[in-house]
Amino acid sequence: MGKSAVLWFRKGLRLHDNLALLEACKDATHVYPVFIIDPHFVGPGKVGVNRYRFLLECLTDLDTSLKTKYNSRLIVLRGNPLDVMRSLLKDKQPFAVDKLCYEFDSEPYARSRDAEVTKIAKEGGVEVTVSPGHTLFDLDEILKKFKGTPPLSYGPFVKMVESIGPPQTDKDAPAAIPAPPAAVLGKVDESYSVPTLQEMGCEETPHNGVLRGGETVGLQRLHDVTRNEKWIATFEKPKTKPTDFNPASTTQMSPYMKFGCVSARKFYHHLLAIYKRHKGHSQPPVSLLGQLYWREFFYTVGYATNNYDRMAGNKICRQIAWVNNEEWIEAWQQGKTGYPWIDAAMRQLRREGWMHHLARHAVACFLTRGDLFCSWEVGAKTFDELLIDADWSINNGNWMWLSCSCFFYQFFRIYHPSTFAKKYDPTGAYVRRYVPELRHMPDKYVYEPWKAPKAVQEEAKCIIGQDYPEPIVDHAEASQECKDRMKAAYDEHKAIKRAPKSEMKPDPDDEEEDDEEGEEEDDDEDYSIYKPLDGTNKRSRKGKKASPKKKTKA
DNA sequence: CTGTATGTTGAGCAG
DNA sequence: GCTGCTCAACATACA
Numbered sequence: 001m002g003k004s005a006v007l008w009f010r011k012g013l014r015l016h017d018n019l020a021l022l023e024a025c026k027d028a029t030h031v032y033p034v035f036i037i038d039p040h041f042v043g044p045g046k047v048g049v050n051r052y053r054f055l056l057e058c059l060t061d062l063d064t065s066l067k068t069k070y071n072s073r074l075i076v077l078r079g080n081p082l083d084v085m086r087s088l089l090k091d092k093q094p095f096a097v098d099k100l101c102y103e104f105d106s107e108p109y110a111r112s113r114d115a116e117v118t119k120i121a122k123e124g125g126v127e128v129t130v131s132p133g134h135t136l137f138d139l140d141e142i143l144k145k146f147k148g149t150p151p152l153s154y155g156p157f158v159k160m161v162e163s164i165g166p167p168q169t170d171k172d173a174p175a176a177i178p179a180p181p182a183a184v185l186g187k188v189d190e191s192y193s194v195p196t197l198q199e200m201g202c203e204e205t206p207h208n209g210v211l212r213g214g215e216t217v218g219l220q221r222l223h224d225v226t227r228n229e230k231w232i233a234t235f236e237k238p239k240t241k242p243t244d245f246n247p248a249s250t251t252q253m254s255p256y257m258k259f260g261c262v263s264a265r266k267f268y269h270h271l272l273a274i275y276k277r278h279k280g281h282s283q284p285p286v287s288l289l290g291q292l293y294w295r296e297f298f299y300t301v302g303y304a305t306n307n308y309d310r311m312a313g314n315k316i317c318r319q320i321a322w323v324n325n326e327e328w329i330e331a332w333q334q335g336k337t338g339y340p341w342i343d344a345a346m347r348q349l350r351r352e353g354w355m356h357h358l359a360r361h362a363v364a365c366f367l368t369r370g371d372l373f374c375s376w377e378v379g380a381k382t383f384d385e386l387l388i389d390a391d392w393s394i395n396n397g398n399w400m401w402l403s404c405s406c407f408f409y410q411f412f413r414i415y416h417p418s419t420f421a422k423k424y425d426p427t428g429a430y431v432r433r434y435v436p437e438l439r440h441m442p443d444k445y446v447y448e449p450w451k452a453p454k455a456v457q458e459e460a461k462c463i464i465g466q467d468y469p470e471p472i473v474d475h476a477e478a479s480q481e482c483k484d485r486m487k488a489a490y491d492e493h494k495a496i497k498r499a500p501k502s503e504m505k506p507d508p509d510d511e512e513e514d515d516e517e518g519e520e521e522d523d524d525e526d527y528s529i530y531k532p533l534d535g536t537n538k539r540s541r542k543g544k545k546a547s548p549k550k551k552t553k554a
Numbered sequence: 555c556t557g558t559a560t561g562t563t564g565a566g567c568a569g
Numbered sequence: 570g571c572t573g574c575t576c577a578a579c580a581t582a583c584a
Contacts, residue, residue, distance in 0.1 A: 153561065153581050238563030285562040294562080358563065365564095409580040413564045420564080490579070 002029025004180075005099035006088070009035045009074075010110065011134050012103040013058040014215040015065055017170035017263035019131035021177070024101040031178050032097060033066055034088075035059055037078045040109070042201050048386045049202040050353030054213035058259050059194045061214030072179035075192050085117045089124035094192075095184045099127045103260070106139055106303040107392045136167040136264050136296050139303045150300045152316060152407055157297050158284050170266035209352035210246070211255055211388060218256035225251045226270060233278035236286040242358035243425035245348070245433060250356065251288070254389035257295065268292055295394060302393030309396045310377055311405065318405045320489040322368070322375035323530040329374055331472050332367050333382055335435070338464075338471035340447055341421035342366050344434035351434070353388035362415045364402035369486050370414040371478040373530050376403035404486060411486040414479050418447035437468040473529060481528065 005024040012018055024031045041047050047055075063074035077084045087093045089100065100121050105114065114130075121128045132138045143150065145160050179185070197204050226232050240249035256262040271289050275281045284290030307313040311320070331337050335346035345359040355363075360383070366372060367379045380399040384390045400406035421430070428446030432439045438446055440460040445452035450464045450471060457463050464470055 151582075155560070156582065236562085240563090242563095287562095290562075361563075404579080407580095408561080410561085410564085411579065412577065413579090415564065419566090486579090 003027055003098045004030035004032065004096070005101055006032045006034050006097045008100060008102040009033065009062065010102060010105055011258075012260035013062055014218075014261050014263060015062070015173040015177075016215070016219070017133065017266050018103070018173070019133045019171070020101045020103045020129070022171060022174060023129045023131055024099065025174050025177055028099070028178055030180050030184075031072070032075055032095065032180050032184075033062070033072060033177075034075050034077060035062075036081045036084050037076060037195060037200075038081055039079065045381075045385055047200075048350075048353065049197065049205055050209060050386070051388045051390065052197060052200045052202050053207065054211065054255055054353070054388045055259065056194055056197065056200070057213030057217075058215070058261055061216050061261075063194055065215065066177070069173075070177040070179065072177055073185065073188075074194065075180075075188055076194055077192065078195075081113055082116050082120065085120050089117075089121050089126045092124075094188060095180065097126060099129070101129045101131065103133045104130050104139075105134065106299060108308075133263065133265070134260055135299050136268055136292060137161065137164060139300055142296070142300050143304055146304075148304065150297075150304050152301070154285055154294070154297055157300070158290075158293050161293065161296060166272070167265045167268055170263050170269055209354060209388070211252060211352075211354060213255070213259070213261065215261045218253075218261035221251075221253060221256065222262055222267065222270065225253070226274060229274045229278060232271065232274050232288060233281040235288045236282050237291065237357065238286055240356070240358075241424045242345075242356035242362070243421055243430035244356070245430060248354075248356060252354065254391075255354070258389045258391045264292060264295070295391075298394045298397035301397060309380065309392065311375065316406045317400055318489065318493060320403075320405065320486070322373060324374050324378060325372065325530070328372045328472055329367075329378055331469070332363070332372065332374075332379075336469050337366070337417075338450065338469040339366070339417040339475075340428070340431040340435050340438055340449065340468075342417050344431045347434040349383075349386050353386060360398065361402055362417065362420055364399060365415040366417050368399075368403035369411050369482050371417065371473050371475060371482060373478075373482050373485060376400060376405060379403075409490075411490070412483055414482070417475055422447050435468070437462050478529060481530065485530075 005028040007021050007024040012020065015021060021031075021033075059074060059076065066072040066074055077088075085100075088095075088097065100117070102114070105111070118128050141164070142161065145164070151157050151160075180188075237250070242249075253262065253267065257264060257267070268289070271292070275289070281287065282290075284293050301316070302308045305314065305316055308316075311317050311322075328337075332342070332346065333350075335343035335350065337343055337346075342363055345355050345363050348355045348359070349363075364376070364379055367374050368376050376399040380396050383395050383399070384392070387395070397407070401408045404411040422428075425431075427443045428438070428441075431446055432441075438449060438460075441449050441452065441462055442456060442460065445456060445460075449457070449460075449462065449468060452460070452464070454463075462468050
């Protein structure tokens with residue numbers, strides 16, 4: 001009597017180099033390729049329409065490949081994965097299996113879910129196998145090298161990773177995948193097929209982006225993009241242009257990596273083959289291989305760090321008294337800050353689910369330590385909703401990076417919300433595309449339209465404050481106060497580090513001092529643009545410069 | 555403990 | 570368009 005196995009797709013939405021799939025096929029007479037639509041990821045503010053569309057395209061592509069090449073199909077189940085798995089593994093509904101195979105997922109939600117499912121499988125007498133494959137290396141293996149604590153800088157990380165040796169060679173898709181029995185295929189009808197966007201609670205909006213989901217298009221993109229070997233070999237990330245669109249100046253492989261449409265190992269070996277043919281190729285951190293290592297880096301740190309996606313309880317994250325201003329956050333999210341470059345990037349994000357890495361830097365810096373001084377968690381959540389390639393480990397890592405909360409600490413280096421983009425795109429083609437209000441604004445003013453004389457605004461059919469917003473903050477003023485606040489937060493951090501005993505409770509001296517100084521309300525220097533609108537947030541006072549001299553006595 | 559090298563991509567300026 | 574300096578000065582990693 002043969003065995004039947006479930007291949008549970010989550011990430012790793014591919015048939016090539018899929019170790020879990022190969023495991024499922026081993027000694028099996030039937031393999032059930034399954035995906036579960038989890039209501040946890042459905043709802044307002046969770047996963048945006050662009051990423052859902054991409055996911056559904058991935059699922060459709062898998063289903064099509066399974067049908068045309070393997071006489072099989074994708075079975076899409078709906079519901080809480082624990083309920084679905086309980087019914088499948090214990091009640092043997094809608095079919096019975098002996099083995100459950102899936103790819104390891106390092107994110108906290110997945111880890112607790114998978115632990116529960118493993119328990120359920122055990123109770124149902126179902127064997128479970130977990131395969132690596134989303135990252136280049138087994139994350140536990142990397143962590144062991146660092147005794148559980150990975151470095152917070154890239155260089156030492158890469159040095160260690162390279163000492164492991166190359167990742168396993170990527171495997172081809174299986175020659176055959178034993179299909180589910182005909183009786184089951186007859187039973188699983190339309191209600192087990194790939195859902196529509198509507199079913200996911202999304203409006204059927206037009207496809208605005210150029211990135212289509214799926215293993216087939218992902219592999220095609222890898223093929224197309226690597227055809228220019230010289231470009232691949234000499235690629236340096238900081239030299240690519242954030243204002244390029246159609247085509248973008250980078251590979252745009254990230255959504256395919258996020259969902260595992262393309263195997264990281266395949267990408268790696270493809271790159272190395274090209275490097276072999278092109279001596280003097282670029283190097284990490286800026287090379288393309290360097291980008292794969294960055295992914296590995298953030299995956300490793302995210303795996304090793306508790307509360308990685310928030311500031312509170314996060315050991316590696318600087319504790320900073322951000323002041324969330326809901327009006328500013330809304331303006332930032334909607335691309336209505338009055339800074340055309342920032343707004344263009346945010347509108348590209350909302351419309352297409354993608355923006356260039358340096359655009360992400362610019363808008364992240366603007367929201368947090370550069371201008372608005374709002375929490376990076378807000379930004380990370382926004383990106384997590386809107387980016388097609390939103391990847392938990394990488395997204396939160398980059399937000400900590402850009403907000404100078406971890407990894408990067410040079411808070412005095414602030415991206416200018418207009419001149420930064422101007423050097424890449426002096427005529428503002430990118431701005432004009434995504435902020436059409438400014439389409440007719442002369443080049444001279446397209447990045448700073450509030451400086452245009454009234455007559456010019458009228459001529460351009462764009463009155464500032466009416467057709468396009470005034471800047472919500474003055475950058476010179478805002479960035480200076482942000483720097484002061486960052487300095488204060490860093491000084492506080494240093495003081496705590498020097499006096500670890502007082503770490504648990506706030507210094508009583510400081511409290512007193514604060515109260516006393518609370519009376520200096522007539523002091524003009526106390527003025528802050530970061531006071532919350534409702535006046536209930538006491539944290540707005542904490543941004544005051546700490547006195548380093550006082551701290552040293554502690 | 556101290557010194558040194560290093561840190562993916564700042565802005566503004568000079569040459 | 571490129572390189573390199575200064576601004577003022579953050580950190581980590583390691584010898």
